[in-house]
Amino acid sequence: MTTILENLQFLRIGWTDLLEIVIVAFLLYRVLLVLQRTRAMQIILGLAILGSLYGLSRLLDLILIRTLLETSFQYGAIAALVVFQPELRVALARLGQSRMVRAFQRLEGSPAADDIMEAVERLSQARWGAIICVEQEVGLGEYADTGSAVDAKVTADMLSMIFNPNSPLHDGAVLIGGDRIRVAGAILPLTQATMKDRSLGTRHRAAIGLSEETDAIVVVVSEETSQISVARMGRLERNVSLERLRTLLQGVDPALKKDRSSVSNPVTQS
Incomplete structure (x- = not known):
């Protein structure tokens, strides 16, 4: 023994x-x-x-x-x-x-939140497609080389001008750092996740793709439906209201719910 x-x-x-x-x-x-x-x-x-x-x-x-x-x-x-x-x-x-x-990171809202919201409201009303990426802790410099340098202060007029259908930069994404528009016309990585909703276009897939690789908040305006969507941490929240958008941009709601349904499907409806 x-x-x-x-x-x-x-x-x-x-x-x-x-x-x-x-x-x-x-x-x-x-x-x-x-x-x-x-x-x-x-x-x-x-x-x-x-x-x-x-x-x-x-x-x-x-x-x-x-x-x-x-x-x-x-x-x-x-x-x-x-x-x-x-x-x-x-x-x-x-x-x-x-x-x-x-939990160890200091979360701050975007200093350009009000201007972004005003621009998104205008774009939605005009049915102009847009994808706006707001930098957080993880830098977006890796994607800056795919677009055109702008380095202008964020204003609703500037964002509206960039996403005007007659603008040569309207098809790409805008990268925002702090209160500055760093790059316009940027190309983002598309998500490889299987999308159940076939109505999602390239902008939505690109928004999810960037949010999978960084902690950026990515705002999408659909030119077909005028709906506002927000991608972050690999998930897309659709039909977002302006008040909800304000909450996200100001950093009031930094954490996502990790329920089972959110894991199986990267797209949610509001």
């Missing part, structure tokens, strides 16, 4: 082991939240089946199958980094936007 107890001593779990389990579980949970709406999830399920087959081949001593799978796994790890690069990037960005991380 003493010998058995001595052999089982390695099974004792200390507080460091529990800490490791919690950290790994949290990271896996965050990654799965991102991947479950993408093509990567289907491939992961396929890899899980191959993993089960590998375990069976070891159990039954199926040498040929085991050797083939071991070779595939060795090179597959490198291939996965290349194939899943967009999903991994989104997962890491979303990890930085988690509640735990945001």
Whole structure:
């Protein structure tokens, strides 16, 4: 009996082991939240089946199958980094936007909130399409090179002029930092998530795509319906009222509800 107890001593779990389990579980949970709406999830399920087959081949001593799978796994790890690069990037960005991380960040509203709201109201009434990105903690410099530098103070007139259908910059996005329009006509990354609502256009997909990679607040005005939508943290809130928009731009409501429905569908209705 003493010998058995001595052999089982390695099974004792200390507080460091529990800490490791919690950290790994949290990271896996965050990654799965991102991947479950993408093509990567289907491939992961396929890899899980191959993993089960590998375990069976070891159990039954199926040498040929085991050797083939071991070779595939060795090179597959490198291939996965290349194939899943967009999903991994989104997962890491979303990890930085988690509640735990945001708790240590100082959240401030946009100093140009009133001007943005006035411009959005005008654009909605005129049915002029627009996409306005308001920078938060994560910089948008990576996307600035895709557009034209403006560096002008944010005003409703300036935003209306940029998104006038006759303007050469109206099809791109406006990047706002502080109270300055930094860039106009910027091209944003499109989300890879499966969209259930087929009525969503390129602007909406671009807004979700940027909000997946950064913590920016992205305001979209639809030229077809004149509806106002807001994307943040990988979710799109549609049919947003001006009062709701004010709340978001002023930083009064920084956290999203993390209910089950919000995870399965990146689009919500107000």
